[in-house]
Amino acid sequence: MRAFERYLALLAMSTCMCIVLTYMHSWIGTVEEHLRSVDPSMGFISTLKSRTLLGEQISIPKITNTKEFKEDVNEELDEEDSMLIAEVKADVEDVISYPWQPNHTAAVSKREEMLSYFNLLKVLTMTSDDVTSGHLARFYSAKSKRIVSVPGGMHDLLPKRQLFRKNRYKKCSLVGNSGVLLQSGCGKNIDQSDFVVRCNFATMKGFEKDVGTKVDVVTFNPSILRNNYNSLLTEKDRLQFKNDLIGYGNFVLWVPVFSDHAVSATIRTLIDFLGKNKDDLTNVQLAFPGNVLPDIEEFWFSKDIDEERISTGLLMYMISSLLCDELHLYGFYPFPEFRNKQIPYHYYQSMNRTAENYDFGYMKVHRLPDEFAYLTKLHKEGAIKLHLETCSAK
Incomplete structure (x- = not known):
């Protein structure tokens, strides 16, 4: 009887572990997709590794709406890139006229x-x-x-x-x-x-x-x-x-x-x-x-x-x-x-x-x-x- 009970306990534990692993796999996949939308060259593991080596504390945000998250990220990146490009382009005439x-x-x-x-x-x-x-x-x-x-x-x-x-x-x-x-x-x-x-x-x-x-x-x-x-x-x-x-x-x-x-x-x-x-x-x-x-x-x-x-x-x-x-x-x-x-x-x-x-x-x-x-x-x-x-x- 005790052996049967141990068997049921192990079975329940294995089932719970499978559920947890399945959930984690799905969660990591979702985060992976979003991180790649931020930087196409980086995925979940590589991003965590590179940022950890730099001493940065990682905080993974809770994602509730995939579409809105991706749009927000793209808009933020586009705005940052546009600002940098505009700033550098504005400096071109200064480079040309600079008394080198x-x-x-x-x-x-x-x-x-x-x-x-x-x-x-x-x-x-x-x-x-x-x-x-x-x-x-x-x-x-x-x-x-x-x-x-x-x-x-x-x-x-x-x-x-x-x-x-x-x-x-x-x-x-x-x-x-x-x-x-x-x-x-x-x-x-x-x-x-x-x-x-x-x-x-x-x-x-x-x-x-x-x-x-x-x-x-x-x-x-x-x-x-x-x-x-x-x-x-x-x-x-x-x-x-x-x-x-x-x-x-x-x-x-x-x-x-x-x-x-x-x-x-x-x-x-x-x-x-x-x-x-x-x-x-x-x-x-x-x-x-x-x-x-x-x-x-x-x-x-x-x-x-x-x-x-x-x-x-x-x-x-x-x-x-x-x-x-x-x-x-x-x-x-x-x-x-x-x-x-x-x-x-x-x-x-x-x-x-x-x-x-x-x-x-x-x-x-x-x-x-x-x-x-x-x-x-x-x-x-x-x-x-x-x-x-x-x-x-x-």
């Missing part, structure tokens, strides 16, 4: 502050000594991410020594891709620089007057291979990509993402292609950064720039500022209008893609207005020169 002078002390101070967070050589590139095909290694994404297998052929494509390890440049240009470059006439100014960095393998053909032709380093987001070259699936795609690489001149092809699961296959396709065509592509030096993104993110978080991933432009600003005495930025402007005139998101894109791209840039991955606000601050301090005006008259 280079401030070497400010530039050195910013450089030393960055170096306190990460190792410059690890940011620039891995060398062939850092990898062995088939071995497991962790690259770039985060200290907590899974390790990945080094693709075959990568060892032979990497430089044997650190790039630019002994180089210092007096005047450098970092060229972004904003539509503000159109009709700027800044191409000649850019080409007169000692060192030129460009972003995301942007075409220069047809835009030489505005963006120039000189290039020493160009970044290459793996999505470019998929979006612009059909993942090299056909002979026509491969020939086009090869011709574009040759047409860029002698340069370093700097790939800022390696181990993200979404791009691993694309990276392997790129490495395989460069390996098979290395005799025809002697003008191209492939480069990957080391595992430094966590340290870089910590630096930008200290500057109140908290985003899922910093933009390629901001990443290249860091590298350029560490190599250059005087740094000039062109094409860094995140808004769809400039002086009451509509401009495309990228200078080489058609105007009808503006709305789609700006929404992506603001909300899903990068916080471009925040980045731009910080760059305007550096401009006024004389640490960098942010070019928004035309260059034709100079």
